Amino acid sequence: MSSTVLAKPDPQLDSEVRSMTGGQAMVAMLKRYGVDTIFGLPGVQLDGLFAALHDAADDIRVIHTRHEQATAYMADGYARVTGREGVCLVVPGPGLMNAAAGLATAYACNSPVLCLTGQIRSDLIGVGRGMLHEVPFQLEMTRSFSKFAERATTPDAIPGMMHQAFHQLRSGRPRPVTVEVPPDTFFATGDVDLGGPISERVYPEIDEDAIAQAAKALAGARNPLIYGGGGLQRSGASESLLALASLLQAPVILSSNGRGVLSDREDLVVGTLSDKALRPQADVILVVGTRFLGAASDTLEVRSDQTLIRIDIDPQEITRNQSADIAIVADAGQALAALYDRVAGLADRRESRADEFRALKAANRKRLEAVQPQAAYSQAMRAALPDDGIVVNEMTQLSYYARIEFPVYQPMTWITPGYQGTLGYGFTAAMGAKVGRPDAPVLSINGDGGFGFTLNELSTAVQHKIGLVTVVFNDSAYGNVRRIQQVDLGGKEIASDLLNPDYLKLADAFGLAGYRVETPAALQTALEAAFKTDEPALIEVPVGPMPDPWKSLGLR
Ligand SMILES: Cc1ncc(C[n+]2csc(CCOP(=O)(O)OP(=O)(O)O)c2C)c(N)n1
Ligand SMILES: [Mg+2]
Numbered sequence: 425m426s427s428t429v430l431a432k433p434d435p436q437l438d439s440e441v442r443s444m445t446g447g448q449a450m451v452a453m454l455k456r457y458g459v460d461t462i463f464g465l466p467g468v469q470l471d472g473l474f475a476a477l478h479d480a481a482d483d484i485r486v487i488h489t490r491h492e493q494a495t496a497y498m499a500d501g502y503a504r505v506t507g508r509e510g511v512c513l514v515v516p517g518p519g520l521m522n523a524a525a526g527l528a529t530a531y532a533c534n535s536p537v538l539c540l541t542g543q544i545r546s547d548l549i550g551v552g553r554g555m556l557h558e559v560p561f562q563l564e565m566t567r568s569f570s571k572f573a574e575r576a577t578t579p580d581a582i583p584g585m586m587h588q589a590f591h592q593l594r595s596g597r598p599r600p601v602t603v604e605v606p607p608d609t610f611f612a613t614g615d616v617d618l619g620g621p622i623s624e625r626v627y628p629e630i631d632e633d634a635i636a637q638a639a640k641a642l643a644g645a646r647n648p649l650i651y652g653g654g655g656l657q658r659s660g661a662s663e664s665l666l667a668l669a670s671l672l673q674a675p676v677i678l679s680s681n682g683r684g685v686l687s688d689r690e691d692l693v694v695g696t697l698s699d700k701a702l703r704p705q706a707d708v709i710l711v712v713g714t715r716f717l718g719a720a721s722d723t724l725e726v727r728s729d730q731t732l733i734r735i736d737i738d739p740q741e742i743t744r745n746q747s748a749d750i751a752i753v754a755d756a757g758q759a760l761a762a763l764y765d766r767v768a769g770l771a772d773r774r775e776s777r778a779d780e781f782r783a784l785k786a787a788n789r790k791r792l793e794a795v796q797p798q799a800a801y802s803q804a805m806r807a808a809l810p811d812d813g814i815v816v817n818e819m820t821q822l823s824y825y826a827r828i829e830f831p832v833y834q835p836m837t838w839i840t841p842g843y844q845g846t847l848g849y850g851f852t853a854a855m856g857a858k859v860g861r862p863d864a865p866v867l868s869i870n871g872d873g874g875f876g877f878t879l880n881e882l883s884t885a886v887q888h889k890i891g892l893v894t895v896v897f898n899d900s901a902y903g904n905v906r907r908i909q910q911v912d913l914g915g916k917e918i919a920s921d922l923l924n925p926d927y928l929k930l931a932d933a934f935g936l937a938g939y940r941v942e943t944p945a946a947l948q949t950a951l952e953a954a955f956k957t958d959e960p961a962l963i964e965v966p967v968g969p970m971p972d973p974w975k976s977l978g979l980r
Contacts, residue, residue: 439619446579447476447610450540452618453586454484454511461485461859462540463498464513469542469557472610473513487859487888490880492519494852496526497878499537501856504839505814505864507658509536509593510856516542516604517557520566525846527600528569529853532844533681534654536598538589539570546577546606566602573602579614587623595626597738598658627755628737630762634752638710638733639766641750645708645731648674652756654681655713655737657836659757662686665712668764673774675702675781679714680840684832691778696828697788697977699724706730713737713756716745719979721843735759795976797944797967798825804944805867805895806831808951813837813865814857818850820871821904821970822897828973837864848877851894855885858892865955866892872924873902882934885960893954895947895963899970900924907972927964937961 444452450473454462464486466474477486489495492514499510510530514523520541530537543562544555552560559565566573572592576585582605589601642648650669656662656678662685669676669686675694676686686693694702696719703709709726712735718724723745726732734748735756742751752759793799801822809815811833817823817840832838839857841849854868875896885892906920931938937959939950947965954961974980 439617441615441617443613444579444616445472445476445611445613446576446582446605447472447474449579449582449616449618450586450605450610451476451480451484452616453583455480456618456622457509457586457590459484459509459511461487461502462511462513463487463489463495463502463856465489465492465495465515465519467515467519467542467557469515469544469607470513470610472607473540473605487884489852489884491878492522493526493848494855494878494881494884496523496530496537496539497849497852498856498859499539500526500530500533500535501816501839501853502860503530503535503537504533504657504853505836505857506860507836508860509538509590510860511538511540513540515557516544516562517559519557520562521559524569525844526849527566527602529841529844529846529849530600531569531571533840533842534598535600536593537600538593539566539600539602541602541604542610543575543604543606545608549606563602563604569600570602571597571599573604575604577606577609579609579612580616583616583618583620587620591623591626594623596628597741627758628753630754630758631752632762634750635759635762635766638750638752639763639770641708641731641733642668642672642710642763643767643770645672645674647706648672648708648710649702649706650674650676651679651709651711651714651716652676652682652685653679653712653714653716654842655756656682656685659713659755661712661757661760662835664757664760664764666690666692668760668767671764671767671771671773673777674710675777677702680827680838681842682714683838684835687833688831689833691781694781694784695788697791698784701784708733711735711746711748712760715741719974791977792829795825795971795973798822798970798973799829800944801897801947801965802826802830804948805869805951808948808955809867810865810955813867813955814839814854814861816850816854816857816866816868817841818868818870818874819845819847819904820869820874820897821899821973823850823869825973826869828977828979847874849874851875852878852881854892854894855881855890858890859888862891867951868892868894870894870896871903872896872898872900872922876922876924879930882930882936882960882962886935889959891958891960893951893961893963895951895965896927897965897967898924898927899967903969907969911972927962931962939963941965
């Protein structure tokens with residue numbers, strides 16, 4: 425698997441000064457950075473930019489939504505499956521705050537989302553007159569969920585700001601970036617230099633001494649164990665990781681965000697349930713591109729007699745939860761490639777442990793299959809979805825279960841809201857994923873609660889011909905909350921029952937195919953039919969209460 429390919433930028437422009445509006449300057453810079461899709465919702469402060477986008481319609485597709493939360497979720501979904509930047513465009517103040525949960529989710533999941541937003545008139549910023557959509561300290565606010573935030577107030581300042589924005593998006597830990605431009609600046613005309621070098625992907629330099637030390641420890645390990653996470657997804661690390669794990673016959677445990685980096689069909693990919701059995705026996709533990717936490721964000725214990733090696737692109741992350749004996753700040757793919765080369769020079773190929781890992785996985789499967797009806801529905805969805813299919817998860821019972829069990833076969837095909845646990849993320853992030861990968865079937869897994877956050881966007885799916893398949897597991901409840909109230913709070917049920925629409929009528933009203941299925945087998949059949957059409961479809965699955973998967977599996 426090769427590294428993520430960034431969008432092809434315009435050819436290098438040394439210096440090209442032209443008279444143009446701020447809106448045109450922004451569009452020209454987006455084009456230079458290869459942006460061809462924007463998820464946005466217009467408003468008066470953005471008129472100068474939308475006018476320029478109108479004139480650039482052949483180059484940039486604008487997908488407009490019914491609420492700004494969808495613009496950010498879609499940009500995130502798009503970024504996660506393509507590895508390219510996802511771009512959202514929202515009015516300032518309420519529009520930006522509507523998008524904020526999506527940006528916070530992208531922040532949690534290291535997703536390179538560029539948020540373009542407006543401002544009030546430049547001469548009134550900070551005055552507090554109460555202009556339309558005015559929110560004091562808007563830029564400061566965005567810094568809670570943006571690794572970089574900047575404002576341009578003249579057309580000629582826009583290219584520099586955009587070079588910086590893309591530099592941030594393409595260096596270090598990828599996280600959202602926000603830029604804001606006032607409405608008078610979008611309309612103002614100025615002499616703008618669109619030239620200058622494009623910000624390319626920047627990688628930290630690899631510390632070869634640390635690689636050598638790590639290689640020595642791994643080559644001498646009796647019982648090496650590897651943990652991987654989301655940092656592996658975009659770095660094209662699959663090949664080196666598999667080569668290294670195979671050479672050492674080291675089992676690999678992938679976090680939820682790391683799933684798919686190696687296929688679950690590989691014997692060495694043993695699943696999170698194997699952690700308990702394998703970690704105590706390990707003598708050298710290699711942790712790559714993951715926070716290295718347990719199912720309840722608990723710290724995973726490493727004893728002093730075990731050697732911990734960590735690879736992370738974020739120098740803060742590398743010590744946050746566990747200090748490593750050997751720490752390597754680097755891109756996961758580059759570090760693993762370097763590590764493999766060194767280990768290959770030191771270690772002989774080891775005897776296959778495939779039988780041992782197959783037995784371990786079979787025992788895990790047995791435990792998992794006892795969790796019903798989640799296991800049966802999960803298997804039905806996997807059976808209907810081709811190997812390259814993309815799954816976008818929500819905060820719902822089936823997703824909690826699937827996070828542990830659902831087999832994933834390819835990188836960047838397994839998407840979750842990460843530690844932000846954002847209810848309402850799934851359906852629209854899945855729409856963004858389908859826009860980014862129109863060739864792949866996209867499955868959106870929702871509960872009735874989460875789906876209710878964004879179901880107005882069914883209209884967006886139909887209008888923009890986004891052919892994803894959306895499943896809603898309907899238990900007429902914020903089921904997770906209700907179960908906690910019933911089991912842990914002595915039956916104090918409050919605010920957790922839901923009155924839902926008739927989903928078949930809803931699908932009909934929005935103009936898409938609707939299905940209602942009551943069994944795993946019927947779900948599989950409906951999914952297969954829906955994927956064949958490549959058009960948006962909504963499948964309701966009425967369900968009853970489900971058991972807590974973590975308690976059932978002894979994870980919490
Ligand atoms: C934005 C947001 N608000 C509230 C919550 C708290 N929360 C977590 S799960 C849940 C219930 C989800 O209900 P549903 O989507 O129907 O899934 P179910 O548990 O019923 O399968 C709630 C309210 C959250 N995670 N995110
Ligand atoms: Mg529910």
